[in-house]
Amino acid sequence: MGEFELIRRFFTRPTRRAALGVGDDCALLAPAPGMQLAVSSDLLLEGRHFVSTVAPERLGHKALAVNLSDLAACGAAPLGFTLALALPQVDAGFLEGFARGLFALADAHDCELVGGDTTRGPLAICITVFGEVPPGRALLRSGARPGDDVWVSGSSLGDARLALEVLRGTRALDGSDFETTRRALERPMPRVALGLALRGIATSAIDLSDGLVGDLGHVLAASGVGATLELDALPRSAILRAQPPEVQRACVLAGGDDYELAFSAPPRAADRVTEAAAAAATPVARIGRVDAAPGLRVLDGDGHEVAAGLRSFDHFTTA
Amino acid sequence: MGEFELIRRFFTRPTRRAALGVGDDCALLAPAPGMQLAVSSDLLLEGRHFVSTVAPERLGHKALAVNLSDLAACGAAPLGFTLALALPQVDAGFLEGFARGLFALADAHDCELVGGDTTRGPLAICITVFGEVPPGRALLRSGARPGDDVWVSGSSLGDARLALEVLRGTRALDGSDFETTRRALERPMPRVALGLALRGIATSAIDLSDGLVGDLGHVLAASGVGATLELDALPRSAILRAQPPEVQRACVLAGGDDYELAFSAPPRAADRVTEAAAAAATPVARIGRVDAAPGLRVLDGDGHEVAAGLRSFDHFTTA
Structure with a gap:
């Protein structure tokens, strides 16, 4: 099977939203008049972003999910990718599974594959996603203000990292618990509905890809503020709660691969936050507050500051 | 140097056109009202799309050039990427050169870097480029009609492939000639101005990345037509003309990496084509005509058909 047959067989479907889809030099998108276009791009490599044993269907899902998560963090509505x-090599079994996972998530968000490129080489996936947002309504990293509450979505922060540690052999879980956490790692659900519902309510937002401490640090730096988090308020699963405290702490604070939204909102908007979360059918938890003093503090149940050194994942400085 | 310092140091510049540039979850583009957005994405891998010895500045140039070439083939005006x-690894010397080549070409086309991703792994570059085109004015592959002339831009088709063969050791050139052809291979100039000038004149267009026969074949298939080309009309350099006839033929017909535009236009529009080419300061040559009968025929100087078997490059079927 050649390159063009591969594209035709696995990645060409009737165009629904784009003016021109797969098969010309460029795709043509027609954004709704007056809308801004939100754009994000992620490159996933085997061995670094996913293990070679991941099911192709989950890989297809996750490759798009991490990009949709960036749209969610901006409050943008998915358009195409x-x-x-x-x-x-051309492996029809792999490609069928990959395309199935990719298109299932794409269809769930009415987000259309409009073009791309295929080549032979070590397995690598680069998706660029496009979404729409009305001018001035995007959720940015720079809007957090002292006194704002800090919120996070989801109920199982850190489960993805726990699964990664099991895959690495540093932790052990029984089969069913491992499958649950592995699903969090390999099949994250981007919080697109929540991001849309938080437009006009949240003052800042980011999606958690590298770990809460590091990602929230980007928001604090961009906003010129600090924050204090309550460790016990960080939502975690019963599976993670069964782990030693230092494992729990590392997974929730610096785990990575959560693809939840962390966001800020004024305390007076707390009811609107919970209403938006209910409308988006997404759990949220208030986990701290924004301070004028720079830096991120994390307090344990006794009000003592958790030691620093829980850094976030960095592709060039983390082993 | 970490991931974020790398992005800050080499790839963050003041935003000129985008509503929001590098540094948030998404970039925000504001296409001019009513314009369609042309999108194209290319993935370049070391060892497949470029040799490890290429100068970083040229690699930065070419990575963007191949994407701008897709915008050119659509008649779209560059906007961002x-x-x-x-x-x-983080190699400051490499990154400085790469960024210099990348931004020099980007600036020449007022095409802004708006976002992206960095990770550790085997050298790979994925650029997604965005351009604007008025609705209904994009140059497509599907518009060639029987009787149209076939045109190609440039004056040195096949030089890029000749340089590749020298790098592979199958051909030899003296130093100065090799440098000239190597420049064609490593520093192609995307025909953006020509693509814009051909809107409303050309009936179809494609950019030549995999070789004239294969790429023109996509146009013929999409248009439901065939074509006859005159081998002697294909523009080639004095350097290529000094090669044996079979080498010339392979390089111009199936060379790849030309990044010229092949396009069709009605014979009555020939003057408008040459005026558009002059306005874009880009040489063009009439190389054949579109036929109703499917298939691509190439005739030598005696009117005899050149043997088939000159296939185009395919990443999965070409050795």
């Missing part, structure tokens, strides 16, 4: 794919 | 980059 491009897919650039390097494959060591 | 994202860059996803996998690097084996």
Whole structure:
């Protein structure tokens, strides 16, 4: 099977929203008049962003999910995406599974594959996603203000990292618990509905890809503020709660791969936050507050500051 | 140097056109009201799309050039791009050169870097480029009609492939000639001005990345037509003309990496084509005509058909 047959067979579907889809030099999108276009791009490599044993369907899902999560963090409505794919060989079984997972999530968000590129090489997936947002309504990292509450979505922060540690052999879980956490790692659900519902309510937002401490740190730096979090308020699963306290702490604070939204909102908007979360069918928890003093403090149940050194994942400085 | 310092140091510049540039979850573009957005994405891998010895500045240039070439083939005006980059390590010398080549070409086309991703891994570059085109004015592959002339831009088709063969050791050139052809391979100039000038004149267009026969074949298939080309009309350099006839033929017909535009236009529009080319300061040559009968025929100087078997490059079926 050649490159063009591969594209035709696995990645060409009737165009619904785009003016022109897969198969020309460019795709043509027609954003709704007056809307801004939100754009994000992520490159996923085997061995770094996913393990070689991941099910192809989950890989297809996750490759798009991490990009939709960026749209969610901006409060943008998904529109379309491009897919650039390097494959060591043409493996129809792999491609069928990958396309199934990719398109199931794409369809769930009415987000259309409009173009891309395929080449032979070590497995690599680069997706660029496009969404729409009315001018001035995007959720940014720079809007957190002292006194704002800090919120996070989801009920199982850190489960993805726990699964990664099991895959690495540093932790052990029984089969069913491992499957639950592995699902969090390999099949994250981007919080698109919540991001849309928080427009006009949240003062800042970010999606959690590298870990809460590091990602929230970007918001604090961009906003010129600090924050204090309550460790016990961080939502975690019963599976993670069964782990030693230092494992729980590392997973929730610096785990990575959560793809939840962390966001800020004024205390007077707390009811509107919970209403938005209910409308989006997404759990949220208030986990701290924004301070004028720079830096991020995390307090344990006794009000003592948790030691620093829980850094976030960095592709070039983390082992 | 960490991931975020790398982005700040080499890839963050003041935003000129985008509503929001590098540094948030998404970039925000504001296309001019009523314009369609043209999108294209290319993934370049070391060892497949470029040699490890390429100068970083040229690699930065070419990574964007191949994407701008897709906008050119659509007649779209460049707007911005994202860059996803996998690097084996942080090498400031490499990154400075890469960024210099990238931004020099970007600035020449007022095309802004708006976001992206960096990760550690085997050197890989994925650029997604965005351009604007008025609705209904994009140059497509599907518009060629029997009787149209076939045109190609440039004056040195096949030089890029000749340089590749020298790098591979199958051909030899003296130093100065090799440098000239190597420049064609590593520093192609996307025909953006020509693509814009051909709107409303050309009936179809494509950019030549995989070789004239294969790329023109996509146009013929999409248009439901065939074509006859005159081998002697294909523009080539004095350097290529000094090569044996079979080498010339392979390089111009199936060379790849030309990044010229092949396009069709009615014979009555020939003057408008040459005026558009002059306005864009880009040489063009009439190389054949579109036929109703499917298939692509190439005739030599005696009117004999050149043997088939000159296939185009395919990442999965070409050795």
